[in-house]
Amino acid sequence: MTEEQLHKHICHYIKIQYPKVLFNTDLSGIRLTKGTAKKVKSLRSNKGFPDIVIYKKTKYYNALFLEVKKETPYKKDGKLKKNEHLQQQQEVMKRLNREGYMALFVWNFETAKLIIDEHMKGTCFQT
Numbered sequence: 001m002t003e004e005q006l007h008k009h010i011c012h013y014i015k016i017q018y019p020k021v022l023f024n025t026d027l028s029g030i031r032l033t034k035g036t037a038k039k040v041k042s043l044r045s046n047k048g049f050p051d052i053v054i055y056k057k058t059k060y061y062n063a064l065f066l067e068v069k070k071e072t073p074y075k076k077d078g079k080l081k082k083n084e085h086l087q088q089q090q091e092v093m094k095r096l097n098r099e100g101y102m103a104l105f106v107w108n109f110e111t112a113k114l115i116i117d118e119h120m121k122g123t124c125f126q127t
Contacts, residue, residue: 001070001108001109002070003068003069003070004031006068006070006106006107006108006109006112007025007051007052007068009109010052010066010068010106010109010112010113010116011023011025011052013109013112013113013116014052014054014116017116017117018056018116018120021054021055021056021120022054022055022056023052023053023054023055024052024053024055025051025052025053026040026044026049026050026051026052027040046092047085047088047092048085048088048089048090048091048092048093049092050065050066050067050089050092050093050096050103051066051067051068052065052066052068053065053066054066054116054119054120056119056120058119058122059122060102060122060123061100061101061102061119062099062100062101063101063102064101064102064103064104064115064116064119065093065096065101065102065103065104066103066104066105066106066112066115066116067089067093067103067104067105067106068106068107068112069105069106069107070107071107072105072107073086073089073090073105073107074105089105093105102119
């Protein structure tokens with residue numbers, strides 16, 4: 001599954017399973033023309049902002065942020081792969097986590113679904 005397909009699949013799941021929840025998606029994981037991509041980029045606060053945000057406050061977190069990837073961003077030893085863009089994304093997610101949000105990488109639908117469902121139940125889970 002491509003990153004774009006996974007991104008769409010996750011958004012579709014949220015719409016169907018949680019029709020009343022507010023969420024938004026960043027178009028960076030979607031194929032755009034160069035001109036449109038440049039416009040979208042200029043509207044973000046900084047590089048590395050996660051792809052999907054679910055605006056549901058729980059007892060533990062203010063909202064859930066998901067950074068969608070087509071494959072794991074981690075090496076077998078659990079460390080983040082050497083990549084400037086991944087490192088920027090991880091730094092943004094660390095900042096979000098410090099500020100009371102939950103921010104995670106997801107690279108398959110089953111994991112994304114589990115994380116979303118647990119968040120919607122208000123369950124405390126940790127990265």
